[in-house]
Amino acid sequence: MQSYHDAFTGANVLITGGLGFIGSNLAQRLVALGARVTLVDSLIPEYGGNLRNIYDIAEQVRVNIADVRDEYSMNYLVQDQQYLFNLAGQTSHLDSMRDPYTDLEINCRSQLSILEACRKNNNQIKIVYASTRQIYGKPDYLPVDERHLLHPTDVNGINKMAGEWYHIVYNNVYGIRACALRLTNTYGPRMRVKDARQTFLGIWIKKLLDGEPIQIFGDGLQIRDFTYIDDCVEALLLAAVTEGAAGQIFNLGGKETINLRNLAELLIEVYGNGTYEIVPFPPDRKAIDIGDYYGDYRLAQGRLGWRPQVGLRTGLKRTLDFYREHRAYYW
Numbered sequence: 001m002q003s004y005h006d007a008f009t010g011a012n013v014l015i016t017g018g019l020g021f022i023g024s025n026l027a028q029r030l031v032a033l034g035a036r037v038t039l040v041d042s043l044i045p046e047y048g049g050n051l052r053n054i055y056d057i058a059e060q061v062r063v064n065i066a067d068v069r070d071e072y073s074m075n076y077l078v079q080d081q082q083y084l085f086n087l088a089g090q091t092s093h094l095d096s097m098r099d100p101y102t103d104l105e106i107n108c109r110s111q112l113s114i115l116e117a118c119r120k121n122n123n124q125i126k127i128v129y130a131s132t133r134q135i136y137g138k139p140d141y142l143p144v145d146e147r148h149l150l151h152p153t154d155v156n157g158i159n160k161m162a163g164e165w166y167h168i169v170y171n172n173v174y175g176i177r178a179c180a181l182r183l184t185n186t187y188g189p190r191m192r193v194k195d196a197r198q199t200f201l202g203i204w205i206k207k208l209l210d211g212e213p214i215q216i217f218g219d220g221l222q223i224r225d226f227t228y229i230d231d232c233v234e235a236l237l238l239a240a241v242t243e244g245a246a247g248q249i250f251n252l253g254g255k256e257t258i259n260l261r262n263l264a265e266l267l268i269e270v271y272g273n274g275t276y277e278i279v280p281f282p283p284d285r286k287a288i289d290i291g292d293y294y295g296d297y298r299l300a301q302g303r304l305g306w307r308p309q310v311g312l313r314t315g316l317k318r319t320l321d322f323y324r325e326h327r328a329y330y331w
Contacts, residue, residue, distance in 0.1 A: 017088035024053030096156035107159035188229030220261030225254035
């Protein structure tokens with residue numbers, strides 16, 4: 001779409017969490033579209049930022065090492081920006097239970113800092129916030145649509161829910177155009193794989209490439225959907241440019257659903273080697289497990305013109321190929 005390209009050509013774009021998995025992939029796409037991109041990242045080791053993620057566009061973006069909890073930095077950084085993709089956050093569900101105050105600071109207080117900075121310094125900015133399907137908790141019905149009740153099972157889900165609704169309130173009260181995308185199991189190149197802080201699929205891939213068995217908790221029959229990173233980036237861009245998206249909340253999803261045992265088998269098949277084992281749930285994980293989940297993304301399809309394009313087999317192959325080549329920078 002020509003209008004799609006025109007929207008970002010020469011535009012000033014700010015990405016919080018810009019050196020992380022989703023932020024860096026989004027930056028790659030925006031640079032290709034001709035945007036002037038500023039990346040904000042704290043590079044706190046636990047949160048996924050990695051300078052390697054932008055090695056091929058490092059000369060085409062501006063990087064500011066700052067914490068979104070710093071109001072003074074945000075007051076400066078939001079000035080003159082046309083778009084803000086607000087991706088910074090603490091994503092580990094287990095970490096949120098072990099250290100709830102830090103999760104509160106990053107996923108709640110920092111969101112208010114960002115929004116207050118926009119209200120005071122740039123109320124014309126358009127914001128897309130990366131929310132999560134985790135706020136639904138254990139589903140009451142499937143597929144889960146945006147009208148489903150919110151009953152998160154962990155501290156991270158509660159704080160992400162608050163962060164999402166701060167954006168909607170500032171849209172409704174102050175006219176700062178903001179919308180939210182509820183992401184689900186986003187995967188692909190540049191994701192954190194050295195542990196399970198970002199997604200369990202990351203540590204599965206690391207174990208596979210290291211010749212270790214993939215561990216599946218429970219019975220392996222839990223159903224999930226997955227969004228390949230290119231599809232996620234497309235949704236973020238569409239949400240930013242679509243008239244009428246402001247004040248709205250959209251589910252993302254995948255082209256297919258699959259249980260975890262079949263996912264492990266598919267991953268091993270695509271890789272050409274490997275094994276998996278079924279192990280009991282660790283108690284701390286079992287306490288916050290949500291069972292089956294897959295999302296209804298028809299609202300995004302109707303309002304944004306978005307639907308996932310990359311199938312699971314194709315996405316897994318692209319992801320495995322990336323880490324075969326670049327594993328030294330992500331282990």
